[in-house]
Every structure is written in C-alpha cells, then in structure tokens.
Amino acid sequence: DTAVSQTPKYLVTQMGNDKSIKCEQNLGHDTMYWYKQDSKKFLKIMFSYNNKELIINETVPNRFSPKSPDKAHLNLHINSLELGDSAVYFCASSEGLVSDTQYFGPGTRLTVL
C-alpha cells in the first residue's frame, strides 16, 4: 500500500485554467504538507495542516488554496494558473509537528502552457 499518494502524477494545462491536486495518506498522521520543487530542485514549503488546522501558510499567491476535508487528505487548488506555477508539487505527512520524519508522496508534475 502506498503511504502517501497524489493524483494526478502529471498535469498539463493552459494558462488561466483552474486545477486541483489531491493527496491522501494512510499512515494515520496528524500533519500534512504541500511543497513546491522548482526546476533547479529547490524545495519550498507552501502549507502545513495539523489536525485539519492550517499551521503554516507561506508567502504564496492567494491563487493557491489548500483544503483539508479530514486528517488523511490535503488537497491543493490552484486558480488562474500561470507559467511560473510549472513545478513538481509534493505532498508529505508526519506524525506530529516538530521532530517527526516527513513521508513524501511521488509528486505531481504541473506544466502550464
């Protein structure tokens, strides 16, 4: 069984469209994250939820909106996609907030044309 899964794996879309990426973890963890990895492989935190509560909300455009319907799911919705949004987006989860190991999903490669 996949511990942290994301769908879709690849997403190709036109500028201006709205899209969503879904993430699910079956590890029973309390905390989930969204990261963005750019073409130079820099990895940057975007959001973090702990027990469905938003804990980290980094400086990202408000076109990006996370939603956590329950502890096992953290989805990312992106409005009005721009060329610069092209990247690989990783979901991750951890048992708690501070000292715990993060488990990463396989990533979603988003390409905006």
Next chain:
Amino acid sequence: AQSVAQPEDQVNVAEGNPLTVKCTYSVSGNPYLFWYVQYPNRGLQFLLKYITGDNLVKGSYGFEAEFNKSQTSFHLKKPSALVSDSALYFCAVRDGGRAGGFKTIFGAGTRLFVKA
C-alpha cells in the same frame, strides 16, 4: 531565522570509496536535523535524523551523519559508496522551539554521482 547550506552542488566518488556530503545549519533554538534522498522522478525518502542524544546517527542503506554543535554541521557519510547511491541528497533543519514556526527548511540539494 533558520537556514541550511549544502556547499557542494555535486559530489563525485568512485564505487567502494568513502563519501561525505556536507551540510551546515543555523537555528536559534535546538536543531532538529534530517537527511533525505531523492531518486529521479520520485519523492524524497527519509535517511536519518538527529533530535538529541548521541552525535553519531546511523540511518538507512548504511548512511550515517555526525552532529557537530560547535561547527553547526551535520555531514552525511558512508564508508563505501555504491553506484546505486547516486541520487540527490537534501539536508533539512527544523528549529526545535516555536521560533521556527514548525517549518522544515531544506538545503539546495547535493547531487551524488558514484562511478563504477
């Protein structure tokens, strides 16, 4: 503010030789330090972490890292490199206190290339 530096973009080593991937960090509170590995087109995988206790931490696939508080370093090491170790390695730090805002900061990554 916390930060982490990986001074080498790439490390090249021959199979069977020891390898070191360097990492230095800066935090205001106690550091929680991690190493992750990323293979092509995959997510990051956890290798090892230092939270407290023994400065030498052993992890997956024969890797280990040494926490050095005076030098604020957490270098990743392996006694004998394998070709299959070739991947992108990330060092990460989290401030153990609330000053870090529960964020994990990742280094820029070091590409390890092991030649047969």
